[in-house]
Amino acid sequence: MIIKTPSDLTAKVAELKAGFSGKTQLLVSLGTCGIAAGGSPIAAALRKHVTEQGLESKFEVVDVGCLGLCYCEPMIEVKAANGKSLIYGNVTEEQIPAIVAAGADKVAEGLQVQATNIYYPEDQEKPEKKVVQTRIALRNSGRINPEKIEDYLLKDGYQALAKVLTKMKPEEVCQQLVDAGLRGRGGAGFPTGKKWQFAAAQPKGQKYIICNADEGDPGAFMDRAVLEGDPHAVLEAMAIGGFAVGADTGLIYIRAEYPLAIARLKKAIEQATSYGLLGKNIFSTGFNFTIELKYGAGAFVCGEETALIHSIEGKRGEPTFKPPFPAVRGLWGKPTIVNNVETLANIPAIFRKGAAWFKSIGTPGSPGSKVFALAGKINHVGLVEVPMGIKLRDVIFELGGGITDGREFKVVQIGGPSGGCITAKNLDTAIDYESLKALGSMMGSGGMIVMDEDTCMVNVARFFLDFTVDESCGKCTPCRIGNKRLFEILDKICAGKGTPEMLDQLEELSNVIKDTSLCGLGQTSPNPVLSTLKNFPDEYKAHIFEHRCPAAVCTAMLNYIINDKCIGCGLCARKCPVNCISGTQKTRHHIDQSKCIKCGVCMRTCKFAAIDRK
Amino acid sequence: MTCCCEKTESALEKLARLEPEKTAQLNAFIDTLPIGKDIESNRAHLIIALHQAQGIFGYLPSEVQQLIAERLKLTRSEIYGVISFYSYFTDKPIGRFKINVCCGTACFVKGANLVVEQFSRELNIKEGETSADGRFFLGVLRCVGACSLAPVVMVNERVYGNVTPAMVSQIIADCKD
Numbered sequence: 001m002i003i004k005t006p007s008d009l010t011a012k013v014a015e016l017k018a019g020f021s022g023k024t025q026l027l028v029s030l031g032t033c034g035i036a037a038g039g040s041p042i043a044a045a046l047r048k049h050v051t052e053q054g055l056e057s058k059f060e061v062v063d064v065g066c067l068g069l070c071y072c073e074p075m076i077e078v079k080a081a082n083g084k085s086l087i088y089g090n091v092t093e094e095q096i097p098a099i100v101a102a103g104a105d106k107v108a109e110g111l112q113v114q115a116t117n118i119y120y121p122e123d124q125e126k127p128e129k130k131v132v133q134t135r136i137a138l139r140n141s142g143r144i145n146p147e148k149i150e151d152y153l154l155k156d157g158y159q160a161l162a163k164v165l166t167k168m169k170p171e172e173v174c175q176q177l178v179d180a181g182l183r184g185r186g187g188a189g190f191p192t193g194k195k196w197q198f199a200a201a202q203p204k205g206q207k208y209i210i211c212n213a214d215e216g217d218p219g220a221f222m223d224r225a226v227l228e229g230d231p232h233a234v235l236e237a238m239a240i241g242g243f244a245v246g247a248d249t250g251l252i253y254i255r256a257e258y259p260l261a262i263a264r265l266k267k268a269i270e271q272a273t274s275y276g277l278l279g280k281n282i283f284s285t286g287f288n289f290t291i292e293l294k295y296g297a298g299a300f301v302c303g304e305e306t307a308l309i310h311s312i313e314g315k316r317g318e319p320t321f322k323p324p325f326p327a328v329r330g331l332w333g334k335p336t337i338v339n340n341v342e343t344l345a346n347i348p349a350i351f352r353k354g355a356a357w358f359k360s361i362g363t364p365g366s367p368g369s370k371v372f373a374l375a376g377k378i379n380h381v382g383l384v385e386v387p388m389g390i391k392l393r394d395v396i397f398e399l400g401g402g403i404t405d406g407r408e409f410k411v412v413q414i415g416g417p418s419g420g421c422i423t424a425k426n427l428d429t430a431i432d433y434e435s436l437k438a439l440g441s442m443m444g445s446g447g448m449i450v451m452d453e454d455t456c457m458v459n460v461a462r463f464f465l466d467f468t469v470d471e472s473c474g475k476c477t478p479c480r481i482g483n484k485r486l487f488e489i490l491d492k493i494c495a496g497k498g499t500p501e502m503l504d505q506l507e508e509l510s511n512v513i514k515d516t517s518l519c520g521l522g523q524t525s526p527n528p529v530l531s532t533l534k535n536f537p538d539e540y541k542a543h544i545f546e547h548r549c550p551a552a553v554c555t556a557m558l559n560y561i562i563n564d565k566c567i568g569c570g571l572c573a574r575k576c577p578v579n580c581i582s583g584t585q586k587t588r589h590h591i592d593q594s595k596c597i598k599c600g601v602c603m604r605t606c607k608f609a610a611i612d613r614k
Numbered sequence: 615m616t617c618c619c620e621k622t623e624s625a626l627e628k629l630a631r632l633e634p635e636k637t638a639q640l641n642a643f644i645d646t647l648p649i650g651k652d653i654e655s656n657r658a659h660l661i662i663a664l665h666q667a668q669g670i671f672g673y674l675p676s677e678v679q680q681l682i683a684e685r686l687k688l689t690r691s692e693i694y695g696v697i698s699f700y701s702y703f704t705d706k707p708i709g710r711f712k713i714n715v716c717c718g719t720a721c722f723v724k725g726a727n728l729v730v731e732q733f734s735r736e737l738n739i740k741e742g743e744t745s746a747d748g749r750f751f752l753g754v755l756r757c758v759g760a761c762s763l764a765p766v767v768m769v770n771e772r773v774y775g776n777v778t779p780a781m782v783s784q785i786i787a788d789c790k791d
């Protein structure tokens with residue numbers, strides 16, 4: 001069926017609603033994380049059980065994207081037509097009969113359900129609870145089958161596009177986005193409406209809109225979740241953007257490492273085209289818009305917009321100096337909008353509910369919500385979408401469930417390799433673009449890596465610089481050579497070969513790289529060094545002056561030694577991966593330091609605290 | 615031109631002789647691309663062509679680069695420039711079991727480097743190398759998106775989660791031809 005007018009769309013939705021079964025849904029999270037944790041066999045077993053028990057009239061198994069509770073995958077959500085829902089985590093096949101038998105009204109005997117604190121501002125009143133997730137970009141992720149456009153249509157899908165095309169002028173579209181105050185979620189936080197106005201103001205002719213799905217920050221996966229869980233939201237937003245700036249072609253630049261997201265996007269484009277929601281003469285308005293996929297090939301710098309454009313042109317993905325901005329001269333020299341996936345995913349909601357609604361969420365300077373990917377030493381690894389202005393403490397300790405194994409919080413790294421670390425004393429900061437910058441960190445894409453007391457900050461800085469050196473494209477000297485030298489200095493300090501001058505050298509070199517690099521990669525790459533130097537000078541000094549790694553991480557400076565509490569049980573010797581522990585039964589054992597790889601397995605397995613780390 | 619009865623074999627002829635099926639497959643894919651006289655627009659198909667070629671051949675030997683160059687009317691040097699820029703592409707054959715340890719930030723924080731070191735010791739190869747028998751390749755990746763299972767190891771398509779150095783020998787033993 002081709003949807004030719006907004007009333008066709010309304011009719012189609014009414015038809016879908018009429019056919020709605022009212023069955024209890026069994027949602028199985030099948031994003032990359034869910035599949036890796038074994039979600040597919042669970043979904044298959046669930047289907048088999050429902051069929052074998054003849055329960056098809058009551059239950060329906062739905063494959064959905066990621067709900068963000070990655071810490072308890074595989075998971076099953078039992079959701080009744082009246083909205084009641086129960087979420088079971090770490091599900092095994094044996095638990096399936098009990099879960100299905102209990103339905104959505106009561107918790108299956110002997111099992112626990114996961115508490116959720118998610119609220120959807122488009123559909124619900126804000127709950128009284130103090131700390132809640134506020135989901136706009138992730139509104140459909142984990143709720144609908146991403147491979148069925150009908151599911152999206154039932155969630156008000158393509159209504160925003162219908163409204164924009166039939167009731168608004170392009171200038172009004174840009175203006176509404178300016179009024180909403182949406183800022184880019186891909187890193188820099190540039191106002192999206194302004195960017196669209198720039199491109200719209202360029203003379204008529206070929207223009208492009210590009211979705212940046214390169215998600216290069218290692219440890220951030222929100223864009224992947226959106227693409228795998230709600231691909232149509234991105235397509236709809238791109239079409240709205242195309243109309244606003246006068247572009248008839250959209251491109252999605254996606255990393256080749258995301259095969260599942262690619263497959264779902266392809267399917268979504270096909271379905272939208274077959275309904276006439278992409279293609280020629282959309283909603284009979286004469287507006288044409290098509291979307292193509294372009295693939296990355298493993299280069300972090302290609303997330304930078306000018307580099308990305310060169311990569312689409314088939315060249316090496318090296319950035320160029322701005323201005324001219326892509327909105328003026330972009331892909332093949334034509335005006336081009338580059339927007340991040342999450343930015344785009346917010347846009348349909350803004351046109352459904354209005355600019356004032358969007359502005360009522362978040363802070364005046366940074367309206368709306370932001371998705372963060374929580375990872376590292378935190379209990380609830382996964383995705384949270386929170387209103388801007390929320391306190392870091394609430395994100396980490398309330399929504400994130402605190403630090404693993406009851407350890408002490410040390411820092412949280414926000415903004416990936418371009419960001420900086422935030423320590424315990426700043427946990428009450430209200431998060432927005434400006435406050436994070438003031439702390440020497442940055443919003444970046446929204447990766448939030450939590451580290452505990454067992455983390456060595458010098459080693460962390462070294463890790464990020466290793467990444468930057470790998471990923472620097474080499475076009476400008478400060479970034480190519482400067483970062484390499486920074487890395488070498490940090491490497492020496494971690495190896496116990498640090499000298500006092502290095503402290504000043506690190507700082508000076510960092511500032512030169514920041515000031516003189518060509519693109520955002522080099523301009524931000526020294527941030528991890530500067531922020532660890534500023535917050536943890538004592539750790540640097542301990543490495544340099546005392547040849548000691550306070551967190552006992554830098555292996556060159558530590559040894560594992562068996563003390564006289566050893567009773568000779570031999571457990572450590574059996575567990576040692578390199579067999580470097582010897583000794584006879586019931587006598588004190590000994591570690592051969594020349595073979596020891598300092599993995600710490602012995603210390604963790606010893607039940608008698610007989611192993612010291614010095 | 616002089617007569618040359620024993621004509622030497624060109625790179626493309628060699629490829630067609632050694633890998634006739636794969637070559638035909640790649641040519642068939644390139645046939646679907648709208649290649650024309652305009653170098654600029656041909657270039658836009660280079661990266662997808664390289665992806666396909668690597669998918670077919672497993673890597674991008676110089677004969678394959680030559681074929682792509684001729685079909686897209688680009689120079690060999692430009693193609694090599696692109697291959698060497700993107701870490702996804704490789705011009706060396708890699709092992710049948712591609713062991714990739716995730717060294718993204720989440721995995722790093724949970725000790726991925728110890729896992730890399732253990733693989734390196736047990737397989738006696740360094741990161742980025744393939745074992746002499748051509749079975750194992752050891753590489754690192756940046757975030758495979760399964761951070762909740764950190765540290766993560768991927769062997770071809772199979773994902774191992776919460777990997778410790780002690781699990782390494784079992785993972786290697788799981789690799790059966």
Ligand SMILES: Cc1cc2nc3c(=O)[nH]c(=O)nc-3n(C[C@H](O)[C@H](O)[C@H](O)COP(=O)(O)O)c2cc1C
Pocket residue numbers: 183184185186187188189190192212213214215216217300301302303304305306338339340341343344445519520521
């Ligand atoms: C080194 C570097 C890497 C970047 N990587 C990404 C990325 O992976 N994804 C992304 O959306 N933006 C990335 N950006 C930001 C883009 O250049 C650009 O600002 C963004 O895509 C604009 O979209 P937005 O306004 O919607 O945020 C990166 C920037 C730099 C300097």
Ligand code: FES
Pocket residue numbers: 218219220716717718719720721722756757758759760761762764765766
């Ligand atoms: S950092 Fe390893 S899976 Fe994300």
